[in-house]
Amino acid sequence: MKLILSLTLIWALSSTAGALLCQTCTNPDCSTTVTSTCLTETMCATASIQNTSVGVTVSQIVKACAPSSVCPATGSRTFSFNTGVVRVIASFQCCNTDNCNTDNLPAPGPQPNSLKCFTCNPFTSECNSKLDCQGVEDRCVKFNVTNGATNSSVFGCASANLCTLNAKQSFLPSLQSVGNITSGPFCCGTSLCNAVTTIASDAGCMSLLLGILIFTLRFFEV
Structure with a gap:
């Protein structure tokens, strides 16, 4: 029995010793961080996150x-x-050595691109308004x-990596502010391809699970 306990302790210590160490925030503005074991x-x-809703932008740094x-x-x-009413953009810097995420990222600053998508009017629920996409959308x-x-219904612009991201991770927030997805989501790559009657989609878009489209400020659960 002592041998089994000793081997178990050695295994646990060796497993912990090989784990990656990262900086994590202890307050909303990430002005204070601690070292956490992954x-x-x-x-x-x-991550540098900007959440704009009805013309008001809130920024956040996350580690x-x-x-x-x-x-x-x-x-x-x-x-x-981007839905036209709500827009969230998050820039990530990824690294794989202990405490490599100490630096802060500058706030993302997207520019309009040539893609246009349909979006929904929040007052009439009609989804035939045209929205100019920005940056990586x-x-x-x-x-x-x-x-x-x-x-x-929720219509808008998105970056392609959201359409292939498996969001069932505590790293990303939930969609509690919007609701539960009941159909879709569907992604497509040409202007105004997300019309109400359109059913074609990128193959990877069906893996876009609950929690990846709207970043709330409850961003991490560490």
């Missing part, structure tokens, strides 16, 4: 251990989603959600 994550990440779905390799990634997206007894 569980299964293989990357450290720093944490990152899963491979968000950081498949070292380097930079940008996620973006190279896909049109649409899906339906329920929030209590209310059913609604």
